[in-house]
Amino acid sequence: GQSLEQPSEVTAVEGAIVQINCTYQTSGFYGLSWYQQHDGGAPTFLSYNALDGLEETGRFSSFLSRSDSYGYLLLQELQMKDSASYFCAVNGGATNKLIFGTGTLLAVQP
Amino acid sequence: DGGITQSPKYLFRKEGQNVTLSCEQNLNHDAMYWYRQDPGQGLRLIYYSQIVNDFQKGDIAEGYSVSREKKESFPLTVTSAQKNPTAFYLCASSIYRDGETQYFGPGTRLLVL
Numbered sequence: 120g121q122s123l124e125q126p127s128e129v130t131a132v133e134g135a136i137v138q139i140n141c142t143y144q145t146s147g148f149y150g151l152s153w154y155q156q157h158d159g160g161a162p163t164f165l166s167y168n169a170l171d172g173l174e175e176t177g178r179f180s181s182f183l184s185r186s187d188s189y190g191y192l193l194l195q196e197l198q199m200k201d202s203a204s205y206f207c208a209v210n211g212g213a214t215n216k217l218i219f220g221t222g223t224l225l226a227v228q229p
Numbered sequence: 230d231g232g233i234t235q236s237p238k239y240l241f242r243k244e245g246q247n248v249t250l251s252c253e254q255n256l257n258h259d260a261m262y263w264y265r266q267d268p269g270q271g272l273r274l275i276y277y278s279q280i281v282n283d284f285q286k287g288d289i290a291e292g293y294s295v296s297r298e299k300k301e302s303f304p305l306t307v308t309s310a311q312k313n314p315t316a317f318y319l320c321a322s323s324i325y326r327d328g329e330t331q332y333f334g335p336g337t338r339l340l341v342l
Binding site: 220 | 262264269270271272273274277287319321328329330331332333334335336
C-alpha cells in the first residue's frame with residue numbers, strides 16, 4: 120500500500136523553531152510537497168522538493184532525503200498565524216496524483 | 230483575479246437525493262481534482278481530470294460522478310449511492326504535469342438532513 124506518516128499534533132511557542140516530519144512509502148516517487156490549511160479553510164501550497172536537500176522560502180524550509188523516504192518542514196520565527204494543519208503529499212507517478220498524509224496540527228502558543 | 234470558486238459553501242442533502250457541487254477555475258489550468266476531507270483527516274482523491282472530456286477515478290470514487298465538458302469547469306455529483314456523504318469537499322487545479330502545485334478552492338461542506 121501507499122502511506123505517509125506525520126505526527127498528529129505539535130505544540131510550540133511564538134518565536135521558536137519547529138520541525139514537522141514526514142515519512143512515506145509509495146510505489147513511485149516524483150517529489151514531496153507541503154501544504155498549509157487553516158481551520159475551515161482551503162489548503163495552500165508551501166513548498167516542493169524533487170531532489171535531496173533543503174529548499175528555503177522565507178521563514179519556511181523543506182528538506183528531502185529520497186534514500187530515507189523522509190522529509191520535513193521547518194518553520195522558523197513562529198508566529199500565532201502559523202497555527203494550522205500541515206500536510207505532506209507525494210506525487211507518486213506520471214498521473215500527477217497527490218497522495219496526502221493525515222496532517223499535523225501545529226498549535227503556536229504565546 | 231484568477232482563482233478557483235466552489236459553490237455552494239454549504240449544501241444539505243436529503244436521503245436518496247443526488248446533489249451537484251460546482252467548481253470553476255479561470256487559471257487556464259489543464260488538470261482538476263476533487264478531494265474529500267473528513268474531520269481530522271487528510272485529503273482523499275475522489276476523481277481527477279487532466280484534460281477536457283477525460284477523467285479518472287481516484288481512491289474513493291464509489292458513489293460519486295464527474296464531468297469535464299469545459300476546461301474551466303469540473304462539477305462533482307454526490308449520488309444516493311454514497312451512504313456517508315457528510316464531509317468537506319475541496320476542488321483543486323494545476324498546470325498539466327505539475328500536479329505537485331495544486332491550487333484549491335474554498336470548499337463545500339455537505340451535510341445530510
